[in-house]
Amino acid sequence: MSPAQPLDALVIGAGPAGLAIAAALGAEGLKVVVLSPEDCRDPWPNTYGIWGDEVDALGLGHLLEHRWSYTCSYFGSGSSDSADPANSPTCHRRDYGLFDKNRLQQFWLERCEAAGVQWLRGRALELSHGSGRSQVATAAGEVLEARLVLDASGHKAVFVQRPDRGPVAGQAAYGVVGRFSAPPVEPGQFVLMDYRCDHLSPEERSEPPTFLYAMDLGQGRFFVEETSLALAAPVPYATLKQRLERRLAHRGVAIEQVEHEEFCLFPMNLPLPDLDQPVLAFGGAAAMVHPASGYLVGALLRRAPVLAAAVAARLRAEPAADSLQLAQAGWQALWPPELRRKHALYQFGLEKLMRFSEPQLRGHFASFFSLPSAQWYGFLTNTLSLGELLAAMLALFATAPWSVRWGLMGMRGREVQLGLRMLDP
Incomplete structure (x- = not known):
């Protein structure tokens, strides 16, 4: 591609965020190129879940590979007393879905191709700005010029600048798709969180807590994943794998065939980028991972058209607008003010949860999922207004056991700063 061919937008990255925003920009009639060192059709390594109501509201339920109505969590200790009500499942009474990764990828690729989005293999190395436009130099020595550069290369973004606010906490997970000697979950069941810890020694229970995320994929196949909520530094994969194997063995289950191993690590409390820089971001690069739940794909689907429309409107209103203005x-x-305040509020809550002990976490989540369904669902999907979010958090505090309340009341670490940022985002 010749440097003499100016682009409206150059998107860095061809993962879910890159394809989502490229498709949305292209649908606005913009001339878009996607630059990525990988082929845009390379298979994505991780799985992506979403609540059924969320994907239905977008009219995209057909992109799911699996959907469960039997959704639940376990917040009891998992003691030997099976009659203990604390060890019975908490039923969520909402559908949960797992995307067909290939179908989701193809969904965005088809929209990109229909809009004339072009693809370029290469690694972005340097970014400069001049004459109202941005220039990206690639590892191959090519220089691409665009009116706007949009970085969608993930949380380790190539060009996006953000403040340093201390250690970033990561959610880590190790999972297996395969076949087992016995069902690791009940037939047709999806388990969002299983915090039962009866397979651990008392000493191990004082270590950072982990939980099981698991689902029946049908035809004798299951996906099981040991997950850490968020920690800085994150729980090592080796620890997660060992805990998963011990959890299964404690329930008389052995892994017989591994079809796929999943290693997942992403930041949960990444600071918002500098909103005055002349490069835009989307997805993990823009800190769009939900700080409380880790969800991202629903936000990509909802917010890509909004972002693309704003950029296109500015271009139409001011054809001479430079990169900074766009x-x-x-x-x-x-990131309008309300979303920035909500982001700070979510991070404020996560900061507290990272210090909770295993019993406190079990008590917290048991109280959280006893809230009205609309409140906990809206909290996890980031679809509540700021006022509704505050109301949900106050309701949680009012119903939580005192061990959880004391943990919520203490102000330590970065919580004061996060609290102030809710007032002045």
Whole structure:
């Protein structure tokens, strides 16, 4: 591609975020190129879940590979007393889905191709700005010029600048798709969180807690994943794998065939980017991972059209707008004040949960999922207004056991800063 061919937008990255925003920009009639060192059709390594109501509201339920109505969690200790009510499942009474990764990828690729989005293999190395446009130099020595550069290369973004606010906590998970000597979960069941810890020694229970995320995939196949909520530094994969194997063995289950191993690590409390920089971001690079739940794909689907529309509107209104002006229009649409306040509030809550002991976490989540369904669902999907979010958190505090309340009341670490950022985002 010749440097003499100016682009409206150059998107860095061809993962879910890159394809989502490229498709949305292309649908607005913009001239878009996606630059990525990988082929845009390379299979994605991780799985992506979403609540059924969320994907239905987008009209995209057909992109799911699996869907469960039997959804639950376990917040009891898992003691030997099976009659203990604390060890019975908490039923969520909402459908949960797992995307067909290939179908989701193809969904965005088809929209990109229909809009004339072009693809370029290469690694972005340097970014500069001049004459109202941005220039990206690649490892191959090519220079690409665009009116706007949009970085969607993930949380280790190539060009996005953000403040340093201390250690970033990561959610780590090790999982297996395969066949087992006995069903690791009940037939047709999806388990969002299983915090039962009867397979651990008393000493191990004082270590950072982990939980099981698991589902019946049908035809004798299951997906089981040991997950750490969020920690800095994250729980090592070796520890998660050992805990998963011990958890299964304690329940008389052995892994017989491994079809796929999943190693997942992503930041949960990444600071928002500098909203005054002349490069825009989307997805993990824009800190769009939900700080409380880790969800991202639903936000990509909802927010890509909003961001693309804002950039396109600025271009139409001001054809001579430079990269900084276009980026500012995008940042204002992506992170308006209310969303920034909510982001700080979620991070405020996560900061507290990272210090909770295993019994406190079990008590917290048992109280959380006893809230009205609309409240906990809206909290996890980031679809509540700021006022509704505050109301949900106050309701949680009012119903939580005192061990959890004391943990919520203490102000330590970065919580004061996060609290102030809710007032002045």
